[in-house]
Amino acid sequence: MTENVVRETRSGNEPGSCSGTEIRRVIRRIVRRVVDGLPLITTIGKARRARLETQHIRDKYLSMMVSCLTGTIYEDPPLKVLGQERFDATLREHGWDWPSHAHTMIGTKRLNNLRMLIEDVIRNEVPGDLIETGVWRGGACILMRAVLFAYGIKTRRVWIADSFEGLPRPNAARYPADEHDTFYTYEDLSVSMEEVKRNFEKYSLFDGQLVFLKGWFKDTLPTADMDSLAVLRLDGDMYESTMLALESLYAKVSVGGYIIIDDYHVVKGCKMAVDEFLAKSKIVPQFREIDGVGVYWQKSEVGTPRKEWPADRGS
C-alpha cells in the first residue's frame, strides 16, 4: 500500500511535488481501503472469540460431567466393600474406591485421560467408534458419549459391552490365570442394562449413537460388527475378559487410535493377558502411565505422522 501511495502521489506531477488536492484524494483512498477492510478483520476476530467461548463452555461441561460421574461434586461416600467409609478426595481421584451412587469407579484421572484421548482422535480425525468392555454403572461410556456430544460428532458410536450381571466364574481349564479369581462373587459389580440405560438418560445422553452388547464377552465380542475403533477401553478385570477383548477387538483399532487398560498395575490376571497378547502378536507399544493404575498406548505404524502428542490431563 505504501508503494501505491507514493506512485499515485507522484503521478501527473513533477517529481517530488504534488498538490494539496492530490494528497487529500490519496488520503481519502487510503482511509476508504482501511474502512473496507475492517469488516473482514472484525469477522475474523469474532470467529476467534466464538471458538474460544465454545471451547470454554465445552471444558466447563466436560469437567462438570467428570465431577458428577465420579461423585466428587457431592462427595459420594464409598461402598463399604473395600473397607473405606468416608469420601476421600484422593482415593476418588485415583479410582481406589467404589462410589455408593456415582456412575463410575475409575476416578477423575482415568476419566480425564479418556476425555483427552477421545479429543485427540477427534482432532486428528482417527476413524472409528469408541468402546468400553466392562462398564459397571456405565460412567466411562457416559463420558464417551458426552465428549461426542460436546464436539457435535454424530458419526461415531459408543459401544457398551457387559454381561450386566457381574463377572464370570473363572474358567480355569481354559484360563489358568483366573483360577483363584473371586470377582464373580461381588454382587456390587452386577448392574443391569436397564439401570445403565437409565443412567444415560439422567444426563440426557441416551440416544441412537449407543450400541449395547449384552452378554459374556466370549459370546458378544468376537462378532461385534463395528467397522473400526478409535478408542478401545478395557475394564473387565480378569485374564479371560482382557484377553478376549484384545483378541476380538485389537485388529479393529485404527492406526492413531488408543488402547486403554484400566487395571494394568492392580489386577495380576489383567496384566498377564495384556503382556501375553502383545508378545504373541509381536507388538511392542510405547506404554504411557495414567495414574499408577491404568496404562494406555497408541496404535502406530512406522512413519505415521501425527499432529501433536496430547498433553497429559490424566497424571
Ligand SMILES: C[S@@+](CC[C@H](N)C(=O)[O-])C[C@H]1O[C@@H](n2cnc3c(N)ncnc32)[C@H](O)[C@@H]1O
Ligand atoms: C470393574 S467393572 C467396570 C467399571 C467401569 N468401567 C466404570 O467405569 O466404573 C467390571 C465390569 O466388567 C464386566 N465384565 C467383566 N468380565 C466380563 C465378561 N467376561 N463378560 C461380560 N462382562 C464382564 C462386569 O459385569 C463389570 O460390570
